[in-house]
Amino acid sequence: MSTTSMHPATSSSQNPSPSSQNLSLPYASRHDKLIGSVIDASTTLLAAYDHDIVKFGMGAPAPDMLPAKDFARIAGEVFSPENFTYGETKGEPILIEALHDYLASSGQIPPEQQGNRDRLLITSGGMQGLDLGFKLFVSPGDLVACESPTYTNGSATAMSYEAEILEIPVDEDGMQVDALEEHTARTGRAPKVIYTVPTFQNPAGVTMSLPRREQLLAFAHRHRSVIIEDNPYGMLRFSGESLPALSDLSPNDPLIFGVRTFSKFVAPGLRVGWIDVDPEIRELAVNAKQTMDSCAAVPNQHLIARWLAEGGADSHVEVLRQAYRERKVAMSEGLQRLFPGEIRATDPDGGFFLWVTFDDETINTEELMPTALEEGVAYIPGPAFSPAGNFSNALRLCFASATPDRIDDGLDRLRRAVDRYRSER
Numbered sequence: 001m002s003t004t005s006m007h008p009a010t011s012s013s014q015n016p017s018p019s020s021q022n023l024s025l026p027y028a029s030r031h032d033k034l035i036g037s038v039i040d041a042s043t044t045l046l047a048a049y050d051h052d053i054v055k056f057g058m059g060a061p062a063p064d065m066l067p068a069k070d071f072a073r074i075a076g077e078v079f080s081p082e083n084f085t086y087g088e089t090k091g092e093p094i095l096i097e098a099l100h101d102y103l104a105s106s107g108q109i110p111p112e113q114q115g116n117r118d119r120l121l122i123t124s125g126g127m128q129g130l131d132l133g134f135k136l137f138v139s140p141g142d143l144v145a146c147e148s149p150t151y152t153n154g155s156a157t158a159m160s161y162e163a164e165i166l167e168i169p170v171d172e173d174g175m176q177v178d179a180l181e182e183h184t185a186r187t188g189r190a191p192k193v194i195y196t197v198p199t200f201q202n203p204a205g206v207t208m209s210l211p212r213r214e215q216l217l218a219f220a221h222r223h224r225s226v227i228i229e230d231n232p233y234g235m236l237r238f239s240g241e242s243l244p245a246l247s248d249l250s251p252n253d254p255l256i257f258g259v260r261t262f263s264k265f266v267a268p269g270l271r272v273g274w275i276d277v278d279p280e281i282r283e284l285a286v287n288a289k290q291t292m293d294s295c296a297a298v299p300n301q302h303l304i305a306r307w308l309a310e311g312g313a314d315s316h317v318e319v320l321r322q323a324y325r326e327r328k329v330a331m332s333e334g335l336q337r338l339f340p341g342e343i344r345a346t347d348p349d350g351g352f353f354l355w356v357t358f359d360d361e362t363i364n365t366e367e368l369m370p371t372a373l374e375e376g377v378a379y380i381p382g383p384a385f386s387p388a389g390n391f392s393n394a395l396r397l398c399f400a401s402a403t404p405d406r407i408d409d410g411l412d413r414l415r416r417a418v419d420r421y422r423s424e425r
């Protein structure tokens with residue numbers, strides 16, 4: 001999808017740095033590496049509009065997809081005064097237990113790791129898991145490889161620790177590990193950390209093939225690179241053959257730092273996730289987390305623990321898979337119908353996202369955005385997914401947040417926006 005590119009830590013596609021040119025305050029050197037998130041900022045952007053907008057931008061499950069009735073009932077039971085105090089940094093034992101049992105029973109941890117609760121640390125969402133990983137392994141100037149396009153909230157977190165970012169292109173089989181190997185051979189410098197979303201990638205929706213997974217692991221072992229395996233969507237497969245996670249292929253591997261979250265299959269507003277790491281690394285992560293927030297939100301941990309222990313997840317995840325299959329099909333078919341011969345779109349087997357590239361390279365999706373918002377549809381422009389600001393003629397669509405009818409409506413609006421943008425420029 002692009003060539004390998006390397007650069008330090010700034011990008012025109014990100015939010016402008018809040019650091020004022022007028023104030024000469026004694027900021028830390030990392031302050032201008034805090035570039036902000038176009039993805040997160042879209043929530044504020046959309047709040048400023050008061051007409052109807054079909055939201056294909058943010059990667060959030062729709063409110064109709066949340067187990068809200070279960071939560072209301074369980075909240076009445078577990079939101080008791082003793083659960084509104086500080087908790088253990090590693091997480092509430094009752095949640096660690098319920099999570100371990102759920103992961104083991106649903107085949108999400110390899111048999112070799114089952115029974116080992118000391119690998120799990122409850123975090124404040126997946127974002128904190130990423131922060132802990134980069135905090136533990138990145139020193140200023142270290143090289144961090146990420147996919148291109150990538151989930152830039154992840155690469156931005158690496159940049160906040162003053163990493164140098166290396167973008168490795170992605171194709172239908174995920175990260176092109178050959179390009180990573182070539183770059184390393186050419187420069188003699190291997191990345192210290194590799195950040196990847198191998199399954200139903202954000203933003204491209206693609207999944208790393210088994211040979212690529214094996215190749216990536218071999219590379220990491222050869223160079224002792226840490227792999228941050230960010231896996232929020234893996235359980236949301238709705239078609240195709242399931243593939244082992246990197247952590248399944250290499251159980252108990254200290255080089256794999258697993259980041260997971262409840263945001264995509266339970267609810268993002270709860271802000272609860274977990275990491276799955278070597279127990280020694282977990283001890284360090286506990287210390288690191290104590291400099292951030294002491295513990296994840298205790299009532300929310302009890303809510304999720306009870307829901308998991310009741311068996312809520314199994315049936316809910318099945319409902320999500322069915323719904324997301326329908327929504328993805330609606331979006332793929334709608335795109336084919338409305339943009340024939342004009343775009344290339346990925347065809348994910350799970351997760352939340354489709355990646356659309358216009359054949360006409362002069363279409364600039366950042367410039368198209370105001371027209372799209374006027375027409376009543378939101379997406380995230382391609383450059384928001386590249387630290388170097390590549391992919392100006394691409395965009396990410398989230399199919400998970402809207403019903404099929406609403407998806408049709410949103411794509412009609414996108415069609416109108418593209419036509420208007422073309423005729424007005």
Ligand SMILES: Cc1ncc(COP(=O)(O)O)c(C=O)c1O
Pocket residue numbers: 059124125126127128151154197202230232261262263268271272273
């Ligand atoms: C790939 C990826 N990693 C991490 C996250 C962050 O998860 P959370 O909302 O739990 O912090 C997201 C959310 O969009 C994501 O897509």
